[in-house]
Structure formats: structure tokens, C-alpha cells
Amino acid sequence: MLCKIMMKEKRQILIFALFALIILLVPLFLKGNYFLNVLVFIGINTLLAVALNLLLGYAGQISLGHAAFFGLGAYVSGILTTRFPVDPWLSLLIAAACAATLAFVIGFPILKLKGHYLAMATLGFGIIMYIFFNETVDWTGGPSGLSGIPNLRLGPVIFDNDLNNYYLVWIITLGVMLLSINLSQSRIGRALRAINDSEVAARVMGVNARILKVQIFTVSAFVSAIAGSLYAHTMTFISPTSFGFNFSVELLTMIIIGGLGSIYGSFLGAAILTMLPEFLRVFRDFDIVIYGLMLILITMFMPSGLIGGLEALFKIIAGKIKWSAARNV
Amino acid sequence: MFKVEGITQIFGGLTALEDVSFSVAPRSITGIIGPNGAGKTTLFNIVTGLYTQTKGQVYLGGKNISFFEPEILARLGLVRTFQNVELFGQMSVLENVMVGLHTKSKSGIFSCAFKLPGQIKEEKIVRIKAQQWLEFTGLADSADVAACNLPFGKGRLLEISRAMAVEPQIILMDEPAAGLNSRETAGLAELIRKIQALGTTIILVEHDMELVMDVCESIVVLNLGKKLAHGTPREIQENKAVIAAYLGED
Numbered sequence: 001m002l003c004k005i006m007m008k009e010k011r012q013i014l015i016f017a018l019f020a021l022i023i024l025l026v027p028l029f030l031k032g033n034y035f036l037n038v039l040v041f042i043g044i045n046t047l048l049a050v051a052l053n054l055l056l057g058y059a060g061q062i063s064l065g066h067a068a069f070f071g072l073g074a075y076v077s078g079i080l081t082t083r084f085p086v087d088p089w090l091s092l093l094i095a096a097a098c099a100a101t102l103a104f105v106i107g108f109p110i111l112k113l114k115g116h117y118l119a120m121a122t123l124g125f126g127i128i129m130y131i132f133f134n135e136t137v138d139w140t141g142g143p144s145g146l147s148g149i150p151n152l153r154l155g156p157v158i159f160d161n162d163l164n165n166y167y168l169v170w171i172i173t174l175g176v177m178l179l180s181i182n183l184s185q186s187r188i189g190r191a192l193r194a195i196n197d198s199e200v201a202a203r204v205m206g207v208n209a210r211i212l213k214v215q216i217f218t219v220s221a222f223v224s225a226i227a228g229s230l231y232a233h234t235m236t237f238i239s240p241t242s243f244g245f246n247f248s249v250e251l252l253t254m255i256i257i258g259g260l261g262s263i264y265g266s267f268l269g270a271a272i273l274t275m276l277p278e279f280l281r282v283f284r285d286f287d288i289v290i291y292g293l294m295l296i297l298i299t300m301f302m303p304s305g306l307i308g309g310l311e312a313l314f315k316i317i318a319g320k321i322k323w324s325a326a327r328n329v
Numbered sequence: 330m331f332k333v334e335g336i337t338q339i340f341g342g343l344t345a346l347e348d349v350s351f352s353v354a355p356r357s358i359t360g361i362i363g364p365n366g367a368g369k370t371t372l373f374n375i376v377t378g379l380y381t382q383t384k385g386q387v388y389l390g391g392k393n394i395s396f397f398e399p400e401i402l403a404r405l406g407l408v409r410t411f412q413n414v415e416l417f418g419q420m421s422v423l424e425n426v427m428v429g430l431h432t433k434s435k436s437g438i439f440s441c442a443f444k445l446p447g448q449i450k451e452e453k454i455v456r457i458k459a460q461q462w463l464e465f466t467g468l469a470d471s472a473d474v475a476a477c478n479l480p481f482g483k484g485r486l487l488e489i490s491r492a493m494a495v496e497p498q499i500i501l502m503d504e505p506a507a508g509l510n511s512r513e514t515a516g517l518a519e520l521i522r523k524i525q526a527l528g529t530t531i532i533l534v535e536h537d538m539e540l541v542m543d544v545c546e547s548i549v550v551l552n553l554g555k556k557l558a559h560g561t562p563r564e565i566q567e568n569k570a571v572i573a574a575y576l577g578e579d
Contacts, residue, residue, distance in 0.1 A: 186448065187441060187455065188438050190431075191428060191431055197416070203398070203399040204399045204402075205403055205408070205492075206432035207400060
């Protein structure tokens with residue numbers, strides 16, 4: 001029994017190592033390619049999808065306002081580095097801490113709500129923040145945005161080109177993915193999934209659901225703000241439209257398409273939804289219809305997302321191979 | 330010792346429980362019976378902190394635990410099982426029991442995410458203990474199965490294993506025999522005695538009279554929200570008021 005679990009753990013480490021290796025080797029084949037730029041965005045979106053998955057996939061608490069934390073991270077970082085002589089790395093940390101603090105404070109009242117009410121509350125929060133980004137023109141530049149945000153730098157390396165940005169974003173994203181995988185296999189991960197399945201039973205078993213939900217909401221906001229800060233420093237320009245309700249829904253679509261509760265699913269969903277617009281240019285404004293259609297089809301036919309569908313497919317193929325091997329003997 | 334005193338619960342205009350008091354000796358098995366709508370499950374929900382009673386107190390080992398939250402009660406050693414089996418369906422059987430060991434470990438988000446040495450050690454202990462509880466209830470073979478795929482009878486056993494992992498002083502079981510066949514019920518009676526032998530106090534709400542009369546040392550009868558009788562199985566069987574409540578008066 002214990003031996004079996006250890007094997008499972010070893011396999012997981014192997015899968016992650018393989019995944020990380022592929023991610024880190026990809027740029028070698030794409031030198032100077034425009035596609036590298038898309039991959040940077042996939043990295044940032046994966047980070048966001050993982051953050052939202054911690055909240056919705058693990059703990060089962062919906063957020064329709066996660067773009068707000070992403071935006072808060074971007075703006076705090078952007079304002080601190082353009083209007084004050086703050087080091088970009090320090091501003092990244094301050095941005096993440098700000099978002100975490102805000103999440104902690106609003107988390108206590110908001111996370112008491114369940115289901116649709118929680119969705120409405122987070123939606124409201126997202127909209128309030130969006131108005132903030134738009135209206136505090138003196139700080140954020142309002143609808144015309146904030147430009148001239150400096151790049152991050154590490155010693156002689158300046159993160160001002162796609163290749164450097166790729167490694168910057170993906171090393172952080174891979175790190176957060178690994179930590180999230182660790183978390184899911186732990187005491188806290190189990191408690192979160194227990195809350196997701198039956199909050200009453202989890203509480204009766206001694207899980208302090210109220211505190212734990214606020215904790216994971218805070219962590220999720222922290223990671224989202226890091227993504228926001230990375231976005232600001234790699235783009236050097238930000239405007240409110242990137243942080244509106246539409247993007248919150250897009251994030252939600254990513255993790256539902258990829259697979260709720262699955263870290264690799266977050267990557268898959270983020271990758272598909274980031275690349276899709278590139279292929280859907282011909283459809284122009286109808287891309288939202290395609291998203292909707294995908295969401296409907298996936299929830300109908302693959303309730304555990306593409307990653308769940310792939311796993312099932314893999315099992316069927318593996319079963320067929322075993323079966324035909326047995327027949328040949 | 331476990332004691333409820335003057336529990337009254339009013340829902341809107343409906344009095345679900347009225348001035349219910351009784352006490353339970355340590356390490357004993359007590360049954361709570363009564364016709365449907367007598368207030369048995371309401372009483373459980375109050376005692377376990379899921380409902381807030383209108384009036385009345387609950388004591389555990391001399392400590393007043395009225396109005397405590399369920400998660401605090403678990404830490405004090407009071408757990409329950411549910412009438413409609415509340416399992417963590419997406420998790421494996423073993424993981425379900427590991428959640429029961431939540432209060433027996435203390436790694437936080439940080440040490441779990443970074444897999445600090447203390448957390449790894451704790452995780453091993455939790456896993457071994459969970460395995461032992463599955464052996465205790467006879468579910469060890471199903472450890473890897475997803476809880477939602479368990480047959481109903483085993484689901485009930487899993488709920489009990491999970492609750493026992495909390496190492497409670499007192500366990501409240503809400504209709505543990507409902508939906509079980511006679512062989513499973515016999516196994517349940519045996520398990521209840523095994524739990525008592527560990528030094529745990531047991532209270533069960535149950536409709537299966539055979540089981541109640543077999544395992545319980547004392548029985549509380551509720552009817553229409555009021556305590557009708559409290560005594561040994563023999564006394565209850567001969568109690569005129571109880572017979573009238575169950576069969577109707579002549």
C-alpha cells in the first residue's frame with residue numbers, strides 16, 4: 001500500500017520534471033519567433049489559471065472578479081515604478097502583498113456567501129476595481145493607460161525581449177505549479193477538497209472551513225498579483241481593458257476547459273484560450289461565441305475538462321493495448 | 330459525561346424540540362428513538378453545532394459546549410456521522426480518513442506547499458494512522474477506491490472510520506443502519522461494540538429497533554419534540570407511553 005503511494009509520488013515528480021524540461025527547451029527551437037511572445041502570455045495566463053484553480057478547483061469557491069487582483073498587481077507595480085523610484089522586484093512583492101491583504105480583508109465577509117451569492121459578490125468586487133482603474137486618472141492614467149513601466153532586471157540581464165521574458169515568466173510559473181501540486185497532496189489540499197465536496201462534513205471533522213477559505217483566497221490573490229506585476233513589467237504598458245469582467249470570465253473558461261482542480265489542466269486551458277484568438281482572427285468579434293460553444297461542449301461531454309478527457313482516452317488506449325497483448329499470448 | 334439540559338428549538342412557529350434534558354454515562358451506548366418528526370436529527374444538529382438552539386445547554390465532560398462551532402467540537406472530541414452519508418466523493422477512501430486526522434496534524438499552507446521536512450514526516454504518520462482505521466472497520470481493501478464509487482454499506486463504514494480517526498470522546502451516529510441489509514447491520518452492531526471497547530461514548534439515532542435493543546444500554550425516547558421516556562431497553566419496551574406513541578392509543 002505505502003509502496004504503491006510512493007510509486008505514485010515518484011511518477012508525479014517524473015511527470016513534472018518532464019513537463020518543466022519541455023517548457024524550458026522550447027525556446028531553443030523558436031529563436032526569434034513571434035510565437036515566443038505568445039508563449040510568454042501563455043505563461044502569465046497559466047499562472048493566473050493555477051491561482052484561480054486553487055480557489056475554484058480545490059476549494060470549490062467561485063470568483064468572477066479575479067481579473068481585479070491581476071489588475072491590482074499590474075497597477076501597484078506600474079505606479080510604484082513609474083511615479084516613485086521603486087525597484088521593479090520590490091514593487092512586484094509590494095503588489096502581491098497589497099492584493100493578498102485586500103483579499104484577506106474582503107475574504108472574511110465575501111466567503112461566507114455560497115454559490116450564486118458568492119459569484120455575485122466577487123463579480124461586484126471585480127467591477128468596483130475596474131471602475132477604480134478607470135477613474136483614478138491621476139494614478140493609473142485612466143482609460144488611456146499607464147506607459148513607460150520599466151523592465152525587470154537581474155544583474156546584467158534585462159527582461160526586455162521575448163526570450164528573457166519567456167524564462168522569467170515560466171520559471172516563476174513552473175515554481176508555482178510545483179508548489180500547487182505539492183499543496184494538493186497535503187493535509188491542506190485534502191481539507192480544501194473536503195470543503196469542496198461537503199463543507200458540513202469537513203467542519204465536523206475539525207476543518208476550520210472559514211479560515212481555510214480565506215487563506216486560499218489570499219494565496220490565490222497573491223499569485224494573481226504576481227502575474228499582474230509580471231504582465232506590467234514585460235508589456236511596459238497597461239490599460240484597464242485587460243483587467244475587466246471579460247477577462248475574469250476568460251480565466252474561468254480556461255480552468256473549466258482545462259480541468260477543474262488540475263494544475264496541468266490550467267496550463268492546457270490557458271494555452272488553448274491564449275492561442276485561440278490568433279487562429280480565430282477570421283471570426284473577429286464572434287470569438288466569444290466560440291468560447292461559449294467550447295464551454296458548453298466541454299461541460300456536457302467532459303465534465304472534468306480536457307485533461308480529464310485525455311486521461312480517460314489514455315486509459316482506454318492503454319486498456320486496448322493490454323487486451324490485444326493478452327490475446328496474442 | 331455528556332449532558333443536554335433544557336434544549337428547546339423553535340423554527341418560526343414550529344416547536345421542534347421542547348425542554349429536552351438527559352445525560353449519558355461515559356463509555357456507554359445510548360439510543361435515541363422516536364417516530365418520524367420527533368426531533369431526533371434536530372437534536373443531533375444542535376449538539377454538533379450545525380443548528381443554534383433557541384434555548385438550552387450542552388455539556389461535555391463538565392464543559393459547557395453550547396453554541397460551539399462544529400470544528401471546535403471536533404477538537405474537543407465530539408464527532409458525528411450523517412443520515413445521508415456525507416462523504417468526500419472525489420477523494421479516495423484513504424484520503425477521506427486522512428481528513429478525519431486533520432486535527433491530529435498541524436502543517437499549514439506554507440509547509441505543505443514547500444514540503445518542509447516536518448510536513449513529510451507528519452504526512453507519513455497520518456497515512457499510517459488512516460490505514461489503521463480502515464483496518465479497524467474492515468475497509469482496508471478499498472483504500473484506493475474513490476469514495477463516490479463505494480457501495481452504500483461500505484460508505485457508511487467509511488463515514489464511521491473517518492469519524493473515529495478524530496479519536497473522539499463521543500461519537501453521534503445518525504441512523505447508521507438505514508439502508509443496510511441484515512448482514513451489514515449485524516456487522517455494524519459488532520463495530521459499535523468495538524468502538525465502545527476503545528473507550529468512546531456512543532449515541533445513535535436509529536429506527537432499526539432490533540439493533541437499538543441489541544446494543545444500547547440506555548434509550549431516550551422522543552415524541553413530538555418532547556422527551557417521553559429514558560431507561561434501559563427493557564424498561565422502554567414495557568413503557569406504556571412509549572407503546573402508545575408508536576402504536577397509537579386504544
